[in-house]
Amino acid sequence: MKHPITQKLRFLLIYALIWLFIMGIHMGTLTFMYEINVWFAMADGLIFNTLYAFLGVALWYPVFYNNPEKQSFSNLIINHLSIMSLSLAFWISLGIFICKLIFNETDAYLEFVEDGISWRIFTGVFFYFIIVMLYYLYIYGQNLKEHMFQESRLREKINEAELQTLKSQINPHFLFNSLNSLSSLTLTNPEKAHEMIIKLSGFLRYSLAHDPNKLIPLRKEIENVESYIAVEKIRFGEKLIFEKEINQACYEQKVPFLILQPLIENAIKHGVYESTEPITLKISCKPQTDNSIQITISNNFDPEALPRKGTGTGIKNIIERLRIIYQLNDLFTYQKTENSFEVQIIIPSKPAFNESIDI
The missing domain is CATH 3.30.565.10 (Histidine kinase-like ATPase, C-terminal domain)
Known part of the structure; x- marks a missing residue:
């Protein structure tokens, strides 16, 4: 099954626009609610949301290979909790590392970045849940479409074979x-x-x-x-x-x-x-x-x-x-x-x- 985002340029552009919209909300929230400098807010939104956008693309593969029909519900939950924990740890660690690399002399902003780990975890869990659910809905839709196609082929095969079947009977x-x-x-x-x-x-x-x-x-x-x-x-x-x-x-x-x-x-x-x-x-x-x-x-x-x-x-x-x-x-x-x-x-x-x- 092809990747739902990268299989067509149109889907990739839609995905990028969604993250640009999320990035705008992120920047506005930091600027008006946390009173962060607008340039720092833009950098924060760009770094963390871009990283999660790439992470969201990569999450397709563990979702695709964790088929709910081929394993128990408990194993599915354990697998996703493990994947989510590793993904969030990688996302937040890499984001903080990039921020420190760029703003190594801006103590106030770096302090905000380190103090904001808890709400970033909450945001990351929310994004993970949404992305995984959308991927599973896509897989379900594709499987349903394939089943309907196979059913249609089967009916056509039966209709084509009816005359031959009557002859052979x-x-x-x-x-x-x-x-x-x-x-x-x-x-x-x-x-x-x-x-x-x-x-x-x-x-x-x-x-x-x-x-x-x-x-x-x-x-x-x-x-x-x-x-x-x-x-x-x-x-x-x-x-x-x-x-x-x-x-x-x-x-x-x-x-x-x-x-x-x-x-x-x-x-x-x-x-x-x-x-x-x-x-x-x-x-x-x-x-x-x-x-x-x-x-x-x-x-x-x-x-x-x-x-x-x-x-x-x-x-x-x-x-x-x-x-x-x-x-x-x-x-x-x-x-x-x-x-x-x-x-x-x-x-x-x-x-x-x-x-x-x-x-």
Whole structure:
């Protein structure tokens, strides 16, 4: 985040004008209330206010790095009390040193400077409080602006992806092959055909009935994956082996809608289709120490089979959805060996934005 004062010349000029106004009040107060010589009053105002103006610019950095959201309130107060004490000590000491250097033969004024430490401390504390509060308000405003921008981007991303999502939810090839298998089963195994109809209808109902912009429990995503795989197993039989190892603590964790299905489709497409040997597709999930969950999807494949070409759009969309929803760039990783492929997804405990914004 850029410095709110130095990022633009206009802001720097406004800041300088504010301190010139404060300097005028300072000089007037010393001249009319304390009856200090006008030249001494001007010098006093110029020295101490110029120093604090530079100090005010420097205070941005401890404010920026003392994020109230990342530490306790007590630590925040202790940090600022320490910073304020050091800042005021430096400001007053340097100001007095400069005054003595310039007015070393003016005993009356130097005596006033040393006797006025108490009210300078009071003034310094007041300025510190105002500057720090303004900086925190600026940070809050910038964060709010960034959140609104990200929310707008997210909504645009959802709108742009809605058509593609509808297309991917009901894969025409998947439906065509499933209906062909169902047609054969009605003649050879009516009971299994009935089971397949139930599984297929459950899969389609889930794909169409849920709001694609909402987070849903992982349990429902796993149930949908099981329905999808059950239908595919009708086609591939023993060639497709499905395993799952889900920690009970993971089931109620909320995840983006249909975040797993593209990966399952990808595993079947590149693993099962071209292999002559049984392929094991496994889903596992375990909780992490920071209340996130780690989902792992792995499958083996035939290294001698001719690889099927793909655009990679499904995986790219998943990575982008995770990045926008959780504002993190390292939630999706994968590794490929000679005969296996594994994907890992980290799902944080909460999205970056409030769930009510329809993510």
